[in-house]
Amino acid sequence: MANMFQNAGAVSTVKPAKAAKDKKLQVEIEDLEMLASLDATIKALTAMQATIAAGVKETIKSEFVKLGMDVKKRPDNFRGNEGNASASCEMRKRSSASKLTEAEIELLTKHSVDFDVVDDVTECYVINPAYKDDQDLLAKAAAALETVEGLPEDFIKMQAGVSRTIVADNSLDQIFRLKDAGTVANLLNIVGVLAIKPKLENADLKSAMDLIKGLIPAVVKQ
Amino acid sequence: MSLTYDSYAYLWPARPENAIPTGLLSFYENKKWVAQYKKNGTCSVIFVTPDKEVIPMTRHDAKHKAWSPTPESNAAFKALPGKGWYVFTTELLHSKVSGIRDTHYVFDMMVCDGEYLVGFTLEERLAKLYDLFGCADAEEDYSHYIINPHIWVAKLVRSDFYTLWKDVNVKANATDKAYVDEGLVLKNPNAKLILCNKANANSQAMVKCRVEHKNYGF
Numbered sequence: 278m279a280n281m282f283q284n285a286g287a288v289s290t291v292k293p294a295k296a297a298k299d300k301k302l303q304v305e306i307e308d309l310e311m312l313a314s315l316d317a318t319i320k321a322l323t324a325m326q327a328t329i330a331a332g333v334k335e336t337i338k339s340e341f342v343k344l345g346m347d348v349k350k351r352p353d354n355f356r357g358n359e360g361n362a363s364a365s366c367e368m369r370k371r372s373s374a375s376k377l378t379e380a381e382i383e384l385l386t387k388h389s390v391d392f393d394v395v396d397d398v399t400e401c402y403v404i405n406p407a408y409k410d411d412q413d414l415l416a417k418a419a420a421a422l423e424t425v426e427g428l429p430e431d432f433i434k435m436q437a438g439v440s441r442t443i444v445a446d447n448s449l450d451q452i453f454r455l456k457d458a459g460t461v462a463n464l465l466n467i468v469g470v471l472a473i474k475p476k477l478e479n480a481d482l483k484s485a486m487d488l489i490k491g492l493i494p495a496v497v498k499q
Numbered sequence: 500m501s502l503t504y505d506s507y508a509y510l511w512p513a514r515p516e517n518a519i520p521t522g523l524l525s526f527y528e529n530k531k532w533v534a535q536y537k538k539n540g541t542c543s544v545i546f547v548t549p550d551k552e553v554i555p556m557t558r559h560d561a562k563h564k565a566w567s568p569t570p571e572s573n574a575a576f577k578a579l580p581g582k583g584w585y586v587f588t589t590e591l592l593h594s595k596v597s598g599i600r601d602t603h604y605v606f607d608m609m610v611c612d613g614e615y616l617v618g619f620t621l622e623e624r625l626a627k628l629y630d631l632f633g634c635a636d637a638e639e640d641y642s643h644y645i646i647n648p649h650i651w652v653a654k655l656v657r658s659d660f661y662t663l664w665k666d667v668n669v670k671a672n673a674t675d676k677a678y679v680d681e682g683l684v685l686k687n688p689n690a691k692l693i694l695c696n697k698a699n700a701n702s703q704a705m706v707k708c709r710v711e712h713k714n715y716g717f
Binding site: 313316317321324327381463466493 | 687
């Protein structure tokens with residue numbers, strides 16, 4: 278008669294299947310539907326906001342191009358208005374932290390628009406750090422500097438300069454002196470940054486929601 | 500304004516970041532936006548040198564790890580006219596959908612024979628693209644012109660976005676396999692190309708409307 282070891286069944290190496298979604302424990306959670314609804318609505322409205330903002334910024338850019346070409350320099354900021362809304366429409370010089378790409382530099386050069394090259398690491402000579410704690414050597418070097426004898430060849434090291442090219446202070450003025458509005462608009466994308474700060478004159482959320490609903494009749498119908 | 504492109508520099512493809520639910524399709528249709536089918540592939544940027552060397556890159560400024568171009572997939576690019584660079588944005592259809600291999604679905608062009616198309620609207624860029632590949636005389640499928648079995652050029656659709664999306668959605672959900680159309684990409688036909696030196700430089704001029712899927716709401 279076989280003993281319990283001889284009768285032992287094989288251990289399964291197959292991993293148990295994951296529970297199907299509908300077999301998982303189901304828990305009712307208050308406000309989950311509201312949270313999911315808000316999440317979906319915000320995502321949809323974010324897409325619409327980006328679309329409408331792009332159109333509004335295009336209008337603002339056209340206005341800046343017209344105003345700037347009239348005065349042949351960077352125009353003043355202005356306020357935009359429609360119905361219950363207004364906005365500060367602003368044009369700023371591109372940040373000095375944002376370096377120009379080769380294509381942008383080529384474009385500015387082609388249209389004789391200035392840019393600046395600023396040093397991030399200044400080119401200079403430094404004492405090789407390998408010798409900085411060698412007091413004997415430093416003492417010797419100090420003495421040698423007077424006679425230039427005994428100075429190691431690599432005692433002086435050169436630190437390479439690192440620079441970046443950025444928009445110059447007068448770049449914005451210069452683009453508005455160009456004759457072609459399309460070129461001015463394209464260069465404005467490079468040397469300027471447009472900002473808009475829209476606000477409703479009164480925080481009437483119901484009117485705002487009604488206005489938005491009017492844009493999306495299909496959503497209301499569904 | 501004409502800008503030349505005469506040496507390799509990576510250009511970031513124009514692709515949508517924001518997704519919309521189907522309820523917003525009419526909003527974009529009313530704004531006279533246009534649509535292209537969104538294919539289920541790998542977004543790619545194809546650089547063609549003046550010597551007609553074809554350099555395929557991913558949308559992450561990297562080389563494809565699991566795919567190399569074939570003579571067939573390169574043929575139409577090598578036959579391009581002129582002595583300047585070309586840069587196209589495509590969906591590489593190779594590894595995801597059964598039966599489709601080494602095929603580019605070309606949906607935009609950033610450089611045409613050395614001319615960097617900054618400032619050109621989508622309509623203007625696509626008109627150049629259609630001329631370049633002779634789409635007027637090409638065989639047509641529902642979503643694209645067939646330049647050859649490995650180069651498809653995306654068509655533009657201008658109306659009935661919701662009906663179109665429903666058709667795509669029915670087909671996608673009728674199969675357990677990977678489907679070739681993932682939805683629609685809606686684009687502003689008047690949006691001008693901005694210098695493609697950032698990942699999202701041109702993304703505000705388009706949105707995507709995807710088929711229903713368990714992994715996302717829309």
